[in-house]
Amino acid sequence: VLSAGSRLPSSRVLAQDVGVSRGVVSRVYAQLAFEGYIVIRQGSVPTVRAISPVESIGVDREERTRLRYDLRAHLPEVSTFPRRLWLRSVRDSLGQAKDADLSYGDPAGLHELRAEIAKYLSRARGVTVAPEHVVITSGSTHSLSLIARALLRRGSRLMAFENPSHYLLREIAHAAGQEIVAVPVDGEGVIARFPARATAVVVSPAHQFPTGVTLSPERREDLLAWAAETGSLIIEDDYDAEFRYDRAAVGALQGLAPDRVVYMGSTGKTFVPALRLGWAVVPDDLRDDVLRELSLTVLQVSGMDQLAFADFLRRGEFDRHLRHMRDVYRKRRDVLVAALGRALPDMPVRGIAAGLHVVLEMPSHEIAESVRARALAAGVAFETTAQHTFSGYRGPAGLILGFGAVAEPGLEVAARVIARVTEEECAAEPAEESAA
Numbered sequence: 001v002l003s004a005g006s007r008l009p010s011s012r013v014l015a016q017d018v019g020v021s022r023g024v025v026s027r028v029y030a031q032l033a034f035e036g037y038i039v040i041r042q043g044s045v046p047t048v049r050a051i052s053p054v055e056s057i058g059v060d061r062e063e064r065t066r067l068r069y070d071l072r073a074h075l076p077e078v079s080t081f082p083r084r085l086w087l088r089s090v091r092d093s094l095g096q097a098k099d100a101d102l103s104y105g106d107p108a109g110l111h112e113l114r115a116e117i118a119k120y121l122s123r124a125r126g127v128t129v130a131p132e133h134v135v136i137t138s139g140s141t142h143s144l145s146l147i148a149r150a151l152l153r154r155g156s157r158l159m160a161f162e163n164p165s166h167y168l169l170r171e172i173a174h175a176a177g178q179e180i181v182a183v184p185v186d187g188e189g190v191i192a193r194f195p196a197r198a199t200a201v202v203v204s205p206a207h208q209f210p211t212g213v214t215l216s217p218e219r220r221e222d223l224l225a226w227a228a229e230t231g232s233l234i235i236e237d238d239y240d241a242e243f244r245y246d247r248a249a250v251g252a253l254q255g256l257a258p259d260r261v262v263y264m265g266s267t268g269k270t271f272v273p274a275l276r277l278g279w280a281v282v283p284d285d286l287r288d289d290v291l292r293e294l295s296l297t298v299l300q301v302s303g304m305d306q307l308a309f310a311d312f313l314r315r316g317e318f319d320r321h322l323r324h325m326r327d328v329y330r331k332r333r334d335v336l337v338a339a340l341g342r343a344l345p346d347m348p349v350r351g352i353a354a355g356l357h358v359v360l361e362m363p364s365h366e367i368a369e370s371v372r373a374r375a376l377a378a379g380v381a382f383e384t385t386a387q388h389t390f391s392g393y394r395g396p397a398g399l400i401l402g403f404g405a406v407a408e409p410g411l412e413v414a415a416r417v418i419a420r421v422t423e424e425e426c427a428a429e430p431a432e433e434s435a436a
């Protein structure tokens, strides 16, 4: 009811108004602050905290009004977006831009930005790349759409996807005219067993979506051997690998086989979704077809945003932002994993080494779905593994719990809600043969 920023009465005034002791009001305020609703600062009255607006994918309007904690895995923290530094890059880059930069440009993207991205990828992700190989896109979803269309143009019309994998990416490939086939994933990552007709596979090796598994060294070799032997392409979705917490980030596959891997990166999770900037590193023989698809759809990605992002990268601000956010997310992950471990000690939490989500394993898909629906009714949103599986999935059931967009107090509350409904559902429905 109260809008963000509203000032609440002091504990003394409210205590008088409602006729309770001041200690009661103080405890109520402390609890509200803990749950993330209000902000208390020494020497001033409490104010109502802004709860991040929930964007609409997968949650209807009625549900949105009840939503208090949004743990859907694709959401990063946006309140930390460095607005002032970004404005400086916008102002300075536009001030210094040549007239030609404001006209139609190279469909592959601004040369300065491609050069900055190439440097960034080699220092941060072990990706071998010259600026000429980088194509600037509007994000990984856009990159994948271009790649799927380019492959079709070359007569390649069956793409393999990890099972499970993000349903949106499969829909994009399907909409581009590709047939989709499933490849299984286990605790070591994707199993490189493909039908003969499949000439491309989409994988997320650093932090598989949604299982969170890191592709093992042996499986990396299997995958690269398959691509080399059959002349197939590996499409590497490197969507959140920058956020690895317990040791240095795993290098990208692309660095091991630049001719066989198309690499997709994005600012969607690492920076801010609204910017809609991403990049693909494309082997020589696919490049012209990808650029043709890009020209036929958007002609080129916003040149002004590219100028600003090139400036931001050149100043080292992107790297600084990533370092800061890695600390923010590490703390959130630790709080969520610890809270789940305390509340549900017998339920394994997987995929915690990297990224912005973990998977809480469930005894069955039925229980996972009931927990999801009941938690949503209680104001806690997240997805389940089953929402991302397809054709003949036989792996475990789970809840995909994102911690990107919820601060620690909210994660504690969300974990308690999840634990409560999970215990009730497990008691009501004794575990069946899991998932099979």
Ligand SMILES: Cc1ncc(COP(=O)(O)O)c(C=O)c1O
Residues within 6 Å of the ligand: 073, 074, 075, 138, 139, 140, 141, 142, 166, 204, 209, 237, 239, 265, 266, 267, 268, 269, 273, 278
């Ligand atoms: C698995 C996966 N890949 C890629 C993306 C990024 O998409 P985009 O770069 O278009 O924002 C997401 C975003 O949620 C994702 O979950």
